[in-house]
Amino acid sequence: MTGYTIGTSMLAAGRRGLDVIGQNIANASTPGYHRQSVNFTSRATVNGVFGMGVDVASITRYEMPPVRTAILRGNADQGWAGVRLQANKQIETSFGSSPGTIADGIEGLFNQIEQLTSRPDNTAVRRTVLGSGSNLASRFNSAGTDIDRLKYDLNTRASQTVSEINDFAKQIAVFNTRIALAEGSGNQASDLKDQRDQLIDKLSERIDVRTVEQPFGAVNVLSNGAAIVVGEYANTFAVGSVPNGNLVVTQAGSTQPVQFTTGSLAGQLDAHNKDIPAARSRLDGIARQLIARMNAVQSTGLGTSGPLTSLNATTSVVDPTQPLATQNLPIAMQAGNLVISVTDTATGLRNNVTVAIDPATQSLNDVAAAITAATGGQVQGTVNSSNMLQLQAQAGYKFDFAGRDTNPPGGGTIANPDTAGLLPSLGMGGFFMGTDASSIRVSPDLLRNPDLLAASRSGFSGDASNLERFAALRDQPVIAGLSFSGEFADMVTTVGSEISNLMDQQAAHAGVLGNLFAQEQSVTGVDVNEELVRLLEFQRMVEAASKYLSVVNTALDSVLDIIR
Amino acid sequence: MNLRVSGQTQTNYAIANLQRQGSLFAKYQDQVISGLKVKVASDDPANYPSLLRAKNEVLRFSTFAQTMSDATTDLNAGVDAMLEAQQTMVRARQIASEGANGPMEQAGLETLAVELDSLVNRLMTAGNSQIDGKYFFSGTASDTPPFRVAATDVSGRPATIAYDGSNDRARVLIGPGQTVDTKYAGSEVFQQPGGDLFQTLIRLRDNLRNPAFTQAERSQALNASLTDVQNSQDALSSATGEQSANLATLDVLKNRVGDLRLTSLIRATEIEGTDIAEAAVRLQEIQASLQASLAVTSRLLQPSLLDFIG
Numbered sequence: 001m002t003g004y005t006i007g008t009s010m011l012a013a014g015r016r017g018l019d020v021i022g023q024n025i026a027n028a029s030t031p032g033y034h035r036q037s038v039n040f041t042s043r044a045t046v047n048g049v050f051g052m053g054v055d056v057a058s059i060t061r062y063e064m065p066p067v068r069t070a071i072l073r074g075n076a077d078q079g080w081a082g083v084r085l086q087a088n089k090q091i092e093t094s095f096g097s098s099p100g101t102i103a104d105g106i107e108g109l110f111n112q113i114e115q116l117t118s119r120p121d122n123t124a125v126r127r128t129v130l131g132s133g134s135n136l137a138s139r140f141n142s143a144g145t146d147i148d149r150l151k152y153d154l155n156t157r158a159s160q161t162v163s164e165i166n167d168f169a170k171q172i173a174v175f176n177t178r179i180a181l182a183e184g185s186g187n188q189a190s191d192l193k194d195q196r197d198q199l200i201d202k203l204s205e206r207i208d209v210r211t212v213e214q215p216f217g218a219v220n221v222l223s224n225g226a227a228i229v230v231g232e233y234a235n236t237f238a239v240g241s242v243p244n245g246n247l248v249v250t251q252a253g254s255t256q257p258v259q260f261t262t263g264s265l266a267g268q269l270d271a272h273n274k275d276i277p278a279a280r281s282r283l284d285g286i287a288r289q290l291i292a293r294m295n296a297v298q299s300t301g302l303g304t305s306g307p308l309t310s311l312n313a314t315t316s317v318v319d320p321t322q323p324l325a326t327q328n329l330p331i332a333m334q335a336g337n338l339v340i341s342v343t344d345t346a347t348g349l350r351n352n353v354t355v356a357i358d359p360a361t362q363s364l365n366d367v368a369a370a371i372t373a374a375t376g377g378q379v380q381g382t383v384n385s386s387n388m389l390q391l392q393a394q395a396g397y398k399f400d401f402a403g404r405d406t407n408p409p410g411g412g413t414i415a416n417p418d419t420a421g422l423l424p425s426l427g428m429g430g431f432f433m434g435t436d437a438s439s440i441r442v443s444p445d446l447l448r449n450p451d452l453l454a455a456s457r458s459g460f461s462g463d464a465s466n467l468e469r470f471a472a473l474r475d476q477p478v479i480a481g482l483s484f485s486g487e488f489a490d491m492v493t494t495v496g497s498e499i500s501n502l503m504d505q506q507a508a509h510a511g512v513l514g515n516l517f518a519q520e521q522s523v524t525g526v527d528v529n530e531e532l533v534r535l536l537e538f539q540r541m542v543e544a545a546s547k548y549l550s551v552v553n554t555a556l557d558s559v560l561d562i563i564r
Numbered sequence: 565m566n567l568r569v570s571g572q573t574q575t576n577y578a579i580a581n582l583q584r585q586g587s588l589f590a591k592y593q594d595q596v597i598s599g600l601k602v603k604v605a606s607d608d609p610a611n612y613p614s615l616l617r618a619k620n621e622v623l624r625f626s627t628f629a630q631t632m633s634d635a636t637t638d639l640n641a642g643v644d645a646m647l648e649a650q651q652t653m654v655r656a657r658q659i660a661s662e663g664a665n666g667p668m669e670q671a672g673l674e675t676l677a678v679e680l681d682s683l684v685n686r687l688m689t690a691g692n693s694q695i696d697g698k699y700f701f702s703g704t705a706s707d708t709p710p711f712r713v714a715a716t717d718v719s720g721r722p723a724t725i726a727y728d729g730s731n732d733r734a735r736v737l738i739g740p741g742q743t744v745d746t747k748y749a750g751s752e753v754f755q756q757p758g759g760d761l762f763q764t765l766i767r768l769r770d771n772l773r774n775p776a777f778t779q780a781e782r783s784q785a786l787n788a789s790l791t792d793v794q795n796s797q798d799a800l801s802s803a804t805g806e807q808s809a810n811l812a813t814l815d816v817l818k819n820r821v822g823d824l825r826l827t828s829l830i831r832a833t834e835i836e837g838t839d840i841a842e843a844a845v846r847l848q849e850i851q852a853s854l855q856a857s858l859a860v861t862s863r864l865l866q867p868s869l870l871d872f873i874g
Contacts (some may be wrong), residue, residue: 089606098619098836107620112625117737118634118746121698121706154834206625304707434693462698462706462734462747483621489613496605496612503606514580518573525570532869 002052005551007054007545013040016056021535028526031314032198032321034061035526036190037534046415047466061190067520068197072204073212074516076262077511079205085268085502087150091279092495093487094146102143102283103488105136106290113467121304121461122412126450131433134239134440142288144437147280154272155239160414161206161265162239169204169221169234172196176218177232180459181215193217201230203228207263217444224312226251246273246335275498282491284436289478290442292331292421295430299423300401301454301466307343308397313388317364319553322381324359324367329425330435340371343398343407350407351378357420364389367422387424402457403427413457448449578861585854592847602836611835618832625825626742628738632818633846635736637747639811645693646753647806649761650686653800657793663733663772664786672783673772680769682812684722686714686826687761691754691766701750702729710750721769721781727751744810748803759799762794 020038026032043058044050095101109132116125126340182189200221203209207228211219214231221229235253247269248257259268281523290558317327324333335358343350355374357367366379368389378397382390393399401423403414423429432452434440446452458461605612647665657674662668668676691701692712698706703729714726727750734747754761768789771777777785 029575031572094606098616101616103616103620107623111623114624114627114737116631117743118638119696119734120734122696123622161826181872239625366720456704458704458732460704460706460730462702463730463732464702464736468737468743472741475643484667485616486613489616492605492616493609493612496607496609499606500609510580514576518569519578521570521573522568524780525568525572527568527570529869530568532873536873 001553003406004049004051004549005515006053007549007552009043009055010548011542012056012514013038013056013251014525014538014545015536017541018535019529021538023274024526024531025528025535028528028531031407032192032194032201032240033526034190034194034197034524035059039126059188059190061193064520064522064523067516069210071513071516072200072514073199073262076206076266077205078506078513079264080262080270081502081506081509082263084271085499085506086295086463087154087271087275088495088499088502090150091147091275092492092499094143094150095492095495096139096143096282100137100139100153101492102136102286103485103492105132105139106134106484106488107474109136110471112483113470116455117464117467117471120455120464120467123450126455127480130442130447130450135415137432137434137441139299140283140437142438143283144280144287147276147283148438149277150177150439152278152560154276155247156267157247158239158265158268158272159267160370163238165203165228166234166236166266169228169236169430172199172203172219172221172229173232173234175199180214180216180218180232186491189217193457205263207214207260207267209263223258223263239287245277260357279491279495280437282487285302285479286484286487286491287437287440288330288435289433291430291434292424293473293476293478294432294470295331295424295427296421297466298431298454299467300403300418300457301469302400302402302404302456302459303449303452303454304459305449305451306455306459307341307390307400308429309393309398311391311399311429311534312384313390314430314433315425318387322363323327323361324364324425327364330426331421331425332358333421333425334419336421337417338371338420339401339403339414340379340416340421341400341402341404341406341417342375342393343400344418345396345398350404352403352406352411352414357422359420372427378442389428391428402454402459404458416550464543468546498554574864578864580856581857582854582861586858589847589854592850595843596837596840599838599840600695600836601838601843604701608835609647612613615832615835618828618835621828622825622832625821625828628817628821629825631736632738632744632814632821633737633746635746636811636814636818638695638700638736639744639807640813640833641693641695641765642746642748643804643807643811645690646800646807647688649754650797650800650804652683652690652708652765653793653797656683656768657790659683659772660768660790664783664790669773670775676770679770680765680772681721684725684762684765687754687765688722688725691750691762697727698747701753702748703734703749704734705730705745706734706747717770720757722762723766725755725766729753738814739821744814746810746869748807753800753803755759758801759796760801761796764789767792829861 002181009563017038020036024035027453035058039055039057043052043055057073072162075449096104098104107130112125112129112132116122165182175192179189179196182192196219199240200209200211200219205223208224209221209228210223213219217227218229218231220231226235226237234274237249237258239247239249242248249260249265250256251258260269299427312318315329315331317324319330338355338357340353340355342353342492343352353374355367357370362370364387368383371379371381371391378394379399380394382392401417403417405411405413427433430443431446432440433443434439448499455467457465473484475483478484482490583736602608602612602615608615659680663673663676686710692709693700699708699710700706702708702710708728708730710727710729712728713722713724713727715724717723729750731749731751733749735743735745740745755763768786771782771785772788774782774785
């Protein structure tokens with residue numbers, strides 16, 4: 001009698017169906033879960049003539065591979081855009097918002113300089129100019145520090161991301177092994193696949209990945225730049241710096257950089273290697289030009305305290321015996337002249353001495369010797385132990401570089417007494433010290449004694465002619481045909497436009513991902529109502545099986561009663 | 565729309581929409597509260613350079629308005645001192661006429677000469693006038709007293725007045741690359757060739773006091789002094805006229821700078837300022853939409869087969 005066999009097969013199939021439904025409902029909210037369904041098939045005798053009940057033929061795990069591939073790509077694109085968006089936003093924040101931007105600081109300094117032209121002899125207003133200079137310098141400093149910190153953070157985050165990638169890759173390889181083992185033994189490993197695919201999903205947020213199906217359910221995970229997981233083996237990666245400071249990712253056992261194109265890691269590398277250096281370079285460019293040009297004006301003017309008895313450079317050279325052009329000075333100089341005005345303090349007589357400077361042939365020692373020789377020793381040029389130029393006037397003499405007419409008059413004033421740019425290049429008698437956004441600061445000598453601010457070219461307290469030269473710098477094209485503020489505005493706008501583009505990209509990626517997710521969910525997701533309907537079906541199946549077995553049993557009892 | 569909609573899909577849609585509406589709500593809320601719709605470049609990259617330029621111009625025009633105000637103060641003080649000098653010369657002219665037009669006793673001439681001594685001092689005071697402790701007839705050498713008695717006669721009265729200031733005028737920036745002369749060199753105001761005010765007064769005084777002159781000689785000398793006074797007055801009037809013209813120009817420029825500042829301010833406000841009416845309407849619109857989304861979300865998945873299974 002096959003009734004018992006049919007009944008018990010129905011009972012077993014119904015119970016299995018209930019299990020699958022239970023698993024689906026239990027994981028309705030589990031990220032990455034793929035719904036399953038039980039497939040029945042009728043059981044027949046060996047010769048196929050009589051039915052023997054029902055069997056569970058298989059469990060289907062619903063998948064949508066093309067959509068999954070698109071989701072992995074979308075995850076990587078969004079990860080890349082998200083990291084770069086955050087980095088650029090932080091760069092933008094470091095530039096400050098109005099009225100605290102560097103451009104506001106530059107304009108504030110020039111406003112104060114222009115204000116000083118009406119009261120050049122007013123020490124309080126001079127202090128205000130120097131205060132504006134310090135304020136501007138600190139804005140540059142904090143922007144530089146913020147950008148450096150961001151770069152350091154990105155370095156740390158890239159290391160963390162690579163560590164996570166290695167971890168995920170290792171776990172995916174382990175899952176591949178377990179899945180292959182299970183499916184090789186004829187079992188289905190749907191839940192293991194869900195867990196593995198969830199790891200691949202996380203991996204795809206970090207690097208661009210695609211999967212290639214392998215026998216027995218394993219997958220190879222490949223990236224544009226390298227194989228991440230091959231079957232049961234996971235590659236490991238490391239992040240390191242190259243000499244120019246850029247970060248590169250290498251595969252264990254190789255020194256060749258791996259080029260990931262999207263994903264948060266690529267975003268971190270792009271932000272670290274491109275966005276930040278570009279912003280920093282432009283910021284430093286503005287600071288360097290400001291230092292060079294302000295210092296050129298300051299060093300060729302006169303404060304109210306008049307000419308100097310000594311002047312020390314603040315920029316050193318590596319080798320004072322080698323030509324200056326080979327010393328990589330942050331502010332370049334060129335072949336030209338330096339006119340030194342030497343004043344006899346007893347008689348008031350003033351002589352202008354021209355020293356020819358050629359950085360291609362002259363070393364710092366040569367320049368020091370040339371100054372001493374040209375002034376007949378009235379101004380002694382020496383190079384100190386820190387390889388910096390020092391000028392010292394002989395007793396009874398003072399010197400300056402303001403290009404005043406001689407006394408007695410003859411030859412007239414000199415428009416540019418430092419055509420070589422020697423003074424700003426060596427950091428002598430300038431308004432600012434430093435060479436870039438991080439190091440710029442107002443000369444401590446000026447802060448101590450505001451009278452040293454070179455408002456004039458004559459030394460008279462009411463002369464603001466040198467302030468006019470300072471003020472003229474404001475509108476001069478200094479970088480790529482733009483003024484200081486114009487270059488800053490262009491730099492900030494470039495970053496702002498990038499942020500705007502990245503926000504648009506991110507919104508687009510989010511929209512696409514949302515749709516892809518919905519598409520995938522329409523096949524792989526669990527609809528609880530649907531599961532409940534199936535639940536009722538299997539409930540009826542189990543109930544029917546029980547009833548059927550009961551009837552079969554009763555029928556068999558009736559037959560047995562005949563012989564009792 | 566997909567046929568099958570899972571719980572996760574509904575949840576994701578709900579969260580994404582709530583986040584988007586919440587973000588928009590916060591954006592317009594911030595715009596209304598702060599009054600600004602552009603704070604950083606990414607808020608409006610296309611207009612940000614114009615905004616920076618307009619804001620910088622507002623401050624720059626304010627600076628120029630201030631330097632013009634300072635220049636006006638200096639020029640007004642200079643014109644006042646020159647008017648004082650002009651009055652001194654008017655009185656000197658009256659004295660010269662009195663002396664030249666009729667026979668006078670020596671005592672009467674001495675009285676006039678004594679008054680001229682005081683006029684020389686008055687002119688010295690005008691020439692050495694200060695503002696904020698700075699001399700405004702020393703040119704750029706504003707810390708140096710411009711005029712001093714370089715030589716005295718046997719009675720100790722000033723005989724020669726020397727100029728110690730600078731020969732360059734001090735000037736003030738009142739626009740990009742635009743300056744106005746404020747502190748003139750005293751030599752060009754008081755001691756022009758053929759129009760030296762001090763020497764004119766001293767010569768007139770000495771002519772009145774000279775006991776060796778006959779009446780005719782004195783009249784001739786005083787008539788010559790009258791011509792000197794006239795020349796000096798003309799020279800002074802020329803300098804006064806120049807300063808007055810500068811003042812008039814400054815008045816015009818101040819108005820223009822004020823207008824330009826206002827124009828820049830309006831441009832900056834147009835770019836960065838929130839259109840409150842528009843923002844408020846948007847806010848209202850998003851609030852309604854957000855409330856609807858919240859209401860729908862709260863009812864998400866509420867009707868379920870579970871409610872009907874016995």
